[in-house]
Amino acid sequence: MTLARRIIPCLDTDGERVVKGVQFFNLRDAGDPAALAARYNREGADELVVLDIAASRDHRPTFLETIRRVAAELAIPLTAGGGVANVDEGRAILRAGADKLTVNTAALRRPELLTELAAEFGSQAVVLAIDAKRVAEGWEAFVRGGRESSGRDAVDWATEGAQRGAGEILLTSMDRDGTRSGFDLPLTMTIASRVTVPLIASGGADSPSDFLDVFEKGHADAALAASIFHDAVQGLGELKCFLHSKGVPVRLSGEKLLS
Amino acid sequence: MNGSLKISLVEYGAGNLPSVERALARQSVQTERAATPESIAAARVLILPGVGHFGQLMRTLGARGLLAPIRQAIGDGVPLLGICLGLQALFASSAEAPEDKGLNVIAGTVDSLPITAKLPHMGWNQLRHVRPSALLEGIPANAYFYFAHSYAALDAGESAVAMCEHGVPFVAALERRNLFAVQFHPEKSGDAGARVLANFVAYTGAGSRG
Numbered sequence: 001m002t003l004a005r006r007i008i009p010c011l012d013t014d015g016e017r018v019v020k021g022v023q024f025f026n027l028r029d030a031g032d033p034a035a036l037a038a039r040y041n042r043e044g045a046d047e048l049v050v051l052d053i054a055a056s057r058d059h060r061p062t063f064l065e066t067i068r069r070v071a072a073e074l075a076i077p078l079t080a081g082g083g084v085a086n087v088d089e090g091r092a093i094l095r096a097g098a099d100k101l102t103v104n105t106a107a108l109r110r111p112e113l114l115t116e117l118a119a120e121f122g123s124q125a126v127v128l129a130i131d132a133k134r135v136a137e138g139w140e141a142f143v144r145g146g147r148e149s150s151g152r153d154a155v156d157w158a159t160e161g162a163q164r165g166a167g168e169i170l171l172t173s174m175d176r177d178g179t180r181s182g183f184d185l186p187l188t189m190t191i192a193s194r195v196t197v198p199l200i201a202s203g204g205a206d207s208p209s210d211f212l213d214v215f216e217k218g219h220a221d222a223a224l225a226a227s228i229f230h231d232a233v234q235g236l237g238e239l240k241c242f243l244h245s246k247g248v249p250v251r252l253s254g255e256k257l258l259s
Numbered sequence: 260m261n262g263s264l265k266i267s268l269v270e271y272g273a274g275n276l277p278s279v280e281r282a283l284a285r286q287s288v289q290t291e292r293a294a295t296p297e298s299i300a301a302a303r304v305l306i307l308p309g310v311g312h313f314g315q316l317m318r319t320l321g322a323r324g325l326l327a328p329i330r331q332a333i334g335d336g337v338p339l340l341g342i343c344l345g346l347q348a349l350f351a352s353s354a355e356a357p358e359d360k361g362l363n364v365i366a367g368t369v370d371s372l373p374i375t376a377k378l379p380h381m382g383w384n385q386l387r388h389v390r391p392s393a394l395l396e397g398i399p400a401n402a403y404f405y406f407a408h409s410y411a412a413l414d415a416g417e418s419a420v421a422m423c424e425h426g427v428p429f430v431a432a433l434e435r436r437n438l439f440a441v442q443f444h445p446e447k448s449g450d451a452g453a454r455v456l457a458n459f460v461a462y463t464g465a466g467s468r469g
Contacts, residue, residue, distance in 0.1 A: 001424045004383040004403055041449075046383055072281060077405060077447045097277055099310075099407070099447065122311040124379045124407040167379050167407075196374065198381045221382065251383045251403040253449060 071097025
């Protein structure tokens with residue numbers, strides 16, 4: 001009886017459509033979020049993340065509608081976020097159908113936000129997203145969708161965030177994001193050894209062996225990827241069978257239980 | 260399946276209520292929300308969903324006058340399914356909020372999972388079936404269910420039908436006559452979770468009053 005390692009497809013959206021880019025920039029359209037959500041739910045995703053990477057106040061209603069449409073397709077947990085800066089905005093995301101919400105920039109600016117969200121919704125609903133970039137000494141947490149340095153050490157921030165009430169860390173390596181050169185194992189491993197909450201590793205996934213590495217060497221609890229799943233470069237079922245064959249505990253689906 | 264039977268979901272602000280509604284709608288089961296003592300007293304089948312803090316849940320149910328009608332319904336034989344925090348609420352108390360009392364329809368207390376394990380216990384885990392169960396009928400032994408919690412009941416006596424483990428063994432599902440509860444989220448647990456909900460619906464169709 002072991003907690004399965006999770007495989008999580010991520011939908012980066014402009015609020016309405018799925019977009020993708022390399023190292024956070026050069027975005028292009030990659031489809032309808034609800035259609036992709038339905039596909040991943042069917043193919044055995046363990047969870048789904050939907051992010052509003054533009055996160056401007058103007059189109060927040062559009063993003064909430066996107067969450068509703070995506071949630072309607074899912075029988076698995078949904079995490080959503082992008083620009084959440086207070087408890088009311090968090091509540092709107094959960095009410096729209098998400099089970100958990102992510103916070104990033106606003107929490108770095110005002111770390112008490114994590115405590116407030118955890119007190120209101122429980123730690124299990126609060127995911128701290130950290131966009132980390134390699135600097136001379138270690139990694140730094142970036143804000144505003146990777147456009148601006150916070151000056152904050154990413155490892156220290158992850159530790160503080162968990163203490164303040166985040167129930168999970170979604171760690172994205174900006175250096176690897178969109179490059180398909182494998183997860184950032186030193187970054188993942190460093191943070192996994194420092195926090196006591198589950199860690200989702202993101203950025204750089206390409207082959208099944210990258211996922212094996214991020215679980216076995218990086219000690220991640222979950223691995224997130226976007227483009228390789230959207231483009232069907234990597235099938236979820238095959239990926240899980242590969243991991244299972246290597247002894248990684250994963251949830252294999254496909255067995256029809258409803259008669 | 261009983262198409263005319265409506266399931267009443269206790270509404271008190273639980274985040275997972277819409278997910279439970281959607282999961283039941285997929286099985287063509289009709290639901291309504293029950294937010295008042297009268298609507299709970301009139302319910303023929305109840306689901307107590309739950310996400311969040313034990314103390315907050317118990318205080319909210321108390322402030323809305325829902326504790327007595329829920330206890331009454333359970334005593335009267337109305338089928339009730341507690342989900343996640345809705346399982347914990349059935350016990351006498353919880354380490355999460357020692358000053359607040361639970362419904363106390365299942366003897367025992369809810370404890371913190373040990374900090375030697377990563378908390379929250381978040382993700383998909385398997386069950387160890389400990390005795391035959393209507394709720395888990397047809398569920399393969401290796402099926403995975405989605406959990407998201409830091410507190411759990413470590414013992415439910417004869418009522419426990421399945422255990423899970425995260426640092427310590429804890430009650431994953433319990434069953435006593437018309438009373439059912441699961442620590443995992445069936446509404447988020449794919450096909451396996453859908454089967455658990457279908458089993459509950461099947462029980463209520465066979466066993467409800469009238």
